[in-house]
Amino acid sequence: MSGPPLLKVTGLRKAYGERVVLDDVDLTVDPHDVICLIGSSGSGKSTLLRCLDLLEEIDDGVIELEGREISDPRIDQRAVRQRMGMVFQAYNLFPHLSVLDNVTLAPRRVHGVPRADAEEQARELLGRFGLADQAEKHPDRLSGGQQQRAALVRALATKPALLLLDEITAALDPELVGEVLTIVRDLAASGTTMLLATHEMEFARDVATRVCFLDGGRILESGPPAQVFTEPREERTRQFLRRILG
Structure with missing residues (x-):
């Protein structure tokens, strides 16, 4: 896509003490992208979203939104959050x-x-x-x-210019998952730019413009859904998909 990315993440690192949760993460999100973050629990998906929304302080790296660095500690965080909307799995109403x-x-x-x-x-x-x-x-x-x-x-x-969704179906009863995913599908079809962590593989395969597989705090593999789900390059991605999809 021509033009600058809406969001650009370079060399993002986050640790809690000795435990590294995000390790040298690079990511770009273009306008109208729907990027699904997949991976095992603890792989860093939710932490990445929280870092992007400035809910977590990063240890290293740069986050840029609409061409402006927002990882600078002097940034007006409220102004940043005016441009990003975040939805959590626990609703937080x-x-x-x-x-x-x-x-x-x-x-x-x-x-x-x-x-x-x-x-x-x-x-x-x-x-x-x-x-x-x-x-x-x-x-x-x-x-x-x-x-x-x-x-x-x-x-x-x-x-918001960018919508961040953190496992928004994880706390729902199975019969309620579909109604929420239908809404997200409609948002994607209308051009809403989204970055979402999800365990819903079929949804990711159908709706995402790009899928990123996280493992051990790194984006181990990234590509179009057809490539990641049918011809993953990394053995770790293949192991994860075999376990999830059977």
Whole structure:
């Protein structure tokens, strides 16, 4: 794709004491990419996403978003997070707020959008995600699938340039996984740029523009889904896929 990448990661390293979690990670994300991070639990997928969202301090390397270095400790982290939306596997909705207030909080507090405008935009989004009739409820009145959809709406309400999704189906009952993945498929089809950690291999194969296999804190293999899933270059990738896919 021509033009600069939306996100560029160079030589990213993160350790907790003696335990290295991310080791010399390089990654680029172009506009409209849907990049799926796959790998065993503990391979570094979630930590990578948390580093990109500046929730974790990195030990070395450079992270650039829209051509600007955001790994500089002097950066305005709030301004960075205005350009990225992150959705966690545990939803992280504020339990004391209604769904509508959860969705409008960041647009009003961070972006200065008037309440009436924020609520109008939020209700339109909630309607798109099948949650129009849930706007006034608190999160504990929703199913897991509804809570995860509400978390997606909250992330999208700030109109981020990049959406980070961290194992967003991992905490869901199996029958609810499909409804959340359908939403993500629709987002991908509409051109939303996404970087997501997932254990849903069929979804990654169908939707991703690129798949990155992480092992031991490194991106061991990266390529189009057809190549990674059918002709992986690395033996470790083949072992992982055999175990996951059978």
